[in-house]
Amino acid sequence: MKLICPKSELLKSVNIVMKAVPGKTTMPILECILIDASANEIRFTSNDMELGIETIVDGTIEEKGIIALDAKIFSEIVRKLPDNNVTITTDEKLNTLITCEKAKFNIPGKSGEDFSYLPFIEKNDCVRISQFTLKEIIRQTIFSIAANENNKLMTGELFQIENNMLRVVSLDGHRISIRKIALKEECADKKVVVPGKTLNEISKILSGEMEDMVEIYLAENHILFEFDNTKVVSRLIEGDYFKIDQMLSSDYETKVKINKREFLDCIDRATLLVKEGDKKPIIIHIEDGSMELRIDSQIGSMKEDIDIEKEGKDILIGFNPKFLIDALKVIDDEEVCIYLMNPKAPCFIRDEEEQYIYLILPVNFNAVSR
Amino acid sequence: MKLICPKSELLKSVNIVMKAVPGKTTMPILECILIDASANEIRFTSNDMELGIETIVDGTIEEKGIIALDAKIFSEIVRKLPDNNVTITTDEKLNTLITCEKAKFNIPGKSGEDFSYLPFIEKNDCVRISQFTLKEIIRQTIFSIAANENNKLMTGELFQIENNMLRVVSLDGHRISIRKIALKEECADKKVVVPGKTLNEISKILSGEMEDMVEIYLAENHILFEFDNTKVVSRLIEGDYFKIDQMLSSDYETKVKINKREFLDCIDRATLLVKEGDKKPIIIHIEDGSMELRIDSQIGSMKEDIDIEKEGKDILIGFNPKFLIDALKVIDDEEVCIYLMNPKAPCFIRDEEEQYIYLILPVNFNAVSR
Numbered sequence: 030m031k032l033i034c035p036k037s038e039l040l041k042s043v044n045i046v047m048k049a050v051p052g053k054t055t056m057p058i059l060e061c062i063l064i065d066a067s068a069n070e071i072r073f074t075s076n077d078m079e080l081g082i083e084t085i086v087d088g089t090i091e092e093k094g095i096i097a098l099d100a101k102i103f104s105e106i107v108r109k110l111p112d113n114n115v116t117i118t119t120d121e122k123l124n125t126l127i128t129c130e131k132a133k134f135n136i137p138g139k140s141g142e143d144f145s146y147l148p149f150i151e152k153n154d155c156v157r158i159s160q161f162t163l164k165e166i167i168r169q170t171i172f173s174i175a176a177n178e179n180n181k182l183m184t185g186e187l188f189q190i191e192n193n194m195l196r197v198v199s200l201d202g203h204r205i206s207i208r209k210i211a212l213k214e215e216c217a218d219k220k221v222v223v224p225g226k227t228l229n230e231i232s233k234i235l236s237g238e239m240e241d242m243v244e245i246y247l248a249e250n251h252i253l254f255e256f257d258n259t260k261v262v263s264r265l266i267e268g269d270y271f272k273i274d275q276m277l278s279s280d281y282e283t284k285v286k287i288n289k290r291e292f293l294d295c296i297d298r299a300t301l302l303v304k305e306g307d308k309k310p311i312i313i314h315i316e317d318g319s320m321e322l323r324i325d326s327q328i329g330s331m332k333e334d335i336d337i338e339k340e341g342k343d344i345l346i347g348f349n350p351k352f353l354i355d356a357l358k359v360i361d362d363e364e365v366c367i368y369l370m371n372p373k374a375p376c377f378i379r380d381e382e383e384q385y386i387y388l389i390l391p392v393n394f395n396a397v398s399r
Numbered sequence: 400m401k402l403i404c405p406k407s408e409l410l411k412s413v414n415i416v417m418k419a420v421p422g423k424t425t426m427p428i429l430e431c432i433l434i435d436a437s438a439n440e441i442r443f444t445s446n447d448m449e450l451g452i453e454t455i456v457d458g459t460i461e462e463k464g465i466i467a468l469d470a471k472i473f474s475e476i477v478r479k480l481p482d483n484n485v486t487i488t489t490d491e492k493l494n495t496l497i498t499c500e501k502a503k504f505n506i507p508g509k510s511g512e513d514f515s516y517l518p519f520i521e522k523n524d525c526v527r528i529s530q531f532t533l534k535e536i537i538r539q540t541i542f543s544i545a546a547n548e549n550n551k552l553m554t555g556e557l558f559q560i561e562n563n564m565l566r567v568v569s570l571d572g573h574r575i576s577i578r579k580i581a582l583k584e585e586c587a588d589k590k591v592v593v594p595g596k597t598l599n600e601i602s603k604i605l606s607g608e609m610e611d612m613v614e615i616y617l618a619e620n621h622i623l624f625e626f627d628n629t630k631v632v633s634r635l636i637e638g639d640y641f642k643i644d645q646m647l648s649s650d651y652e653t654k655v656k657i658n659k660r661e662f663l664d665c666i667d668r669a670t671l672l673v674k675e676g677d678k679k680p681i682i683i684h685i686e687d688g689s690m691e692l693r694i695d696s697q698i699g700s701m702k703e704d705i706d707i708e709k710e711g712k713d714i715l716i717g718f719n720p721k722f723l724i725d726a727l728k729v730i731d732d733e734e735v736c737i738y739l740m741n742p743k744a745p746c747f748i749r750d751e752e753e754q755y756i757y758l759i760l761p762v763n764f765n766a767v768s769r
Contacts, residue, residue: 102698105671111664132668136699294481298502301475328472329506 030094030119032066034086036110036129042073042086043104045259048230050100051077058143061097062104064117065141066090074146075100080227081147082234085258096125097139103127106134147262150253154217156195156245158210160235160256163243166197166208167232169359169385174225175201185222185266188247192218198273199225204352205273207386219247222270227252227263234259276375276388281368285315286338289365292320293357295333299324300350302331310347310392315339315369324350346372347394356387400464400489402436404456406480406499412443412456413474415629418600420470421447428513431467432474434487435511436460444516445470450597451517452604455628466495467509473497476504517632520623524587526565526615528580530605530626533613536567536578537602539729539755544595545571555592555636558617562588568643569595574722575643575758589617592640597622597633604629646745646758651738655685656708659735662690663727665703669694670720672701680717680762685709685739694720716742717764726757 046062054060054077063074071086096119107115110129118126123138167186175183187198195210231254235243243256254261296311302324303309314321320337324330346369356378357365368377378387416432424430424447433444441456466489477485480499488496493508537556545553557568565580601624605613613626624631666681672694673679684691690707694700716739726748727735738747742761749756 102671106668109664109668109671131705132665132701132703134668134672134699134701294479295502298476298479298504301472301479302504329504331502331504333502335501 030064030066030096030117031092032064032071032088032090032117033114034071034088034117036107036112036115038087039107039115042084043107045084045234046073046075046082047100047104048234049075049077049080049082058097058139059145060100061139061144062100063095063097063141063144065095067093067095074144076145076147078145079224079264080230081145081262083147083260094119095141096123097141097144098125098136102136106136147260148251150246150248150251150262152246152253154219154247155214156190156212156216156247157214157242158195158212158245159239160241160243161237161239162210164232164235164237166210167228169208170197170199170206171225171228171232172355172359173201173204173206174199181266182222182268182270185224186228187220187270188223188252189220190216190218190247198270200271200273203349203390204356205276205386205388206356209384220270221247221252222266222268223252224263224266227261231261234261277386278370281341281370281377283315283339283341283344283369285320285367285369286364287320287335287367289357289360289363291335292365293354295322295335296350296353296357298333299331300354302326302328303350304328308349308392310394311350311353312345312347312394315344317343344369344372346376347392348376348389349392352389356389360385400436400466400487401462402434402441402458402460402487403484404441404458404487406477406482406485408457409477409485412454413477415454415604416443416445416452417470417474418604419445419447419450419452428467428509429515430470431509431514432470433465433467433511433514435465437463437465444514446515446517448515449594449634450600451515451632453517453630464489465511466493467511467514468495468506472506476506517630518621520616520618520621520632522616522623524589524617525584526560526582526586526617527584527612528565528582528615529609530611530613531607531609532580534602534605534607536580537598539578540567540569540576541595541598541602542725542729543571543574543576544569551636552592552638552640555594556598557640558591558593558622560586560589560617568640570641570643573719573760574726575646575756576726577756579754590640591617591622592636592638593622594633594636597631601631604631647756648740651711651740651747653685653709653711653714653739655690655737655739656734657690657705657737659727659730659733661705662735663724665692665705666720666723666727668703669701670724672696672698673720674698678719678762680764681720681723682715682717682764685714687713714739714742716746717762718746718759719762722759726759730755
């Protein structure tokens with residue numbers, strides 16, 4: 030095999046496929062990037078058996094062939110080469126020579142025989158959204174998946190298509206995050222649970238541009254994302270996702286309109302009195318025109334007032350400050366509305382059109398001990 | 400005590416004194432910043448008993464007093480306050496109230512009684528150089544102090560004044576780094592060993608500006624740096640520093656002039672084939688007009704030629720690539736000169752005026768096994 034590719038193009042492609050190279054594995058071939066130039070295109074593929082990525086690389090094929098190269102070493106070599114054309118040549122013993130200007134690297138390769146190519150996904154029902162939107166949806170929900178694997182379904186996100194709306198849901202038992210997007214094209218109803226890891230990795234590859242589109246295909250056991258010259262295929266998480274609709278009441282006793290930045294900065298200040306792992310709630314006292322935030326810990330105490338617009342009853346309620354911070358951080362609105370029922374019921378942060386809904390359970394606290 | 404200071408001023412001062420707050424200590428008072436407003440100035444002091452820092456803070460004293468506050472908590476509070484005037488008030492129980500706009504923090508304070516003020520240093524013989532120069536000297540030598548404490552003297556740097564020259568030396572048994580600076584003012588000859596930690600911390604506080612000066616005083620057991628509104632006092636390392644002059648021969652058999660960037664990039668590429676802890680040398684073959692660099696490891700091999708200007712004999716010599724990289728990184732010249740004697744003798748990288756000298760010992764390698 031002999032290929033010539035610009036270093037910049039190699040670097041871009043290597044960075045994309047690296048996202049599906051496993052850290053440690055019992056199958057050494059998976060730690061490789063497969064370079065397939067057996068047809069008329071150069072393709073890089075990586076696959077950790079849950080997530081697989083394939084991307085087409087611009088370059089010239091001088092001699093067709095296939096080689097699998099250790100992903101870590103190959104990516105580091107590419108990264109450090111001068112910014113010029115790179116020639117990759119393999120011999121019959123799979124020794125690979127990588128040259129660029131006067132630099133010559135020699136590394137051993139592997140035949141691609143044992144490599145797992147991406148599974149074939151039938152392309153029915155395409156969901157087309159911009160890369161910007163997909164990246165935003167992921168950023169705005171991914172923080173509330175569960176970190177531990179006790180409940181596999183909680184480590185993924187629900188992608189649900191219903192009435193030409195895409196709804197993305199994540200939850201961890203203490204909170205629920207929901208984002209809704211109207212789809213421009215007709216789409217059959219469907220429901221799948223996508224692993225959080227897949228979404229984290231894909232969001233690093235997406236350009237984030239409004240004009241760049243991504244096509245999403247939902248199959249029985251896989252989800253396929255196609256964009257630019259890249260295909261990302263992931264397994265889905267099996268099982269029925271949690272029924273959340275019954276938890277989403279739109280009743281409320283108190284409605285608060287608050288400047289998001291002020292609210293976030295204030296909670297942020299309060300949390301510096303809370304040591305990691307300590308479960309001190311932030312106590313919020315809502316009255317006409319003003320919200321008092323207060324935290325007491327072994328380190329010290331903090332109190333601050335924020336101007337608000339309020340409808341309905343006064344309320345005294347406690348929250349894990351981290352949950353409020355996580356939600357507020359990903360909301361782009363300057364002002365947010367918070368809906369509360371009583372000190373034991375969840376609060377909702379949501380916009381008018383319910384494009385986003387963040388449900389957060391309150392924390393019990395001893396009101397007397399204030 | 401009652402003080403009013405702008406947040407920006409507090410933040411600047413806290414960041415300075417934080418450099419001498421110990422991470423862990425058996426004397427909890429040392430984990431505090433001492434705020435002394437007992438006279439007409441506000442002074443922040445920190446002291447880990449090896450390094451002490453005192454800085455004057457702009458602000459208004461409404462009521463005189465002294466308080467010691469937990470450095471970590473106080474600095475975090477200051478960092479997160481809005482950008483406005485901050486009021487610090489203490490009561491007779493040493494409770495401290497920190498307010499800024501609507502935010503109110505309450506934290507416990509300590510009396511400053513047990514706090515160790517900085518030792519008094521008599522100001523004889525001032526060495527005046529720019530903050531830029533001091534910062535540069537440290538950056539250009541600090542990398543070759545020894546990390547472990549087996550030989551205490553190797554963890555510091557020699558500051559030697561001789562014939563109105565300041566010479567700074569560091570060494571770790573494999574290499575020596577030397578920087579020389581002509582002093583503009585008369586200065587008595589002196590020799591002290593300054594702890595590397597002190598130099599690391601002070602270099603973070605120095606402005607790095609040519610116009611800003613720093614005054615250095617060398618005493619029996621201490622060194623004092625004075626600049627801006629800040630004093631940094633450090634203990635010295637006791638003992639006689641290594642005699643290095645006999646190692647600094649100016650004889651050579653081979654002289655090479657090479658583009659620094661090309662040389663550095665090439666060694667950098669070669670090292671990606673060396674795993675951490677692996678002691679593979681980079682093998683350098685110097686011939687007329689060209690230098691070949693070559694590395695062979697379990698991962699693969701690499702070879703690259705660089706154009707050079709050469710005087711004297713051909714030579715084949717091996718080096719720990721890290722030592723070459725460390726020295727080349729801190730040299731600002733576009734071209735560097737390397738002086739070699741034979742494959743077992745140290746090489747010297749130095750400029751004409753010997754403002755910098757980097758001595759690096761070669762590594763034995765089996766020339767036949769190439």
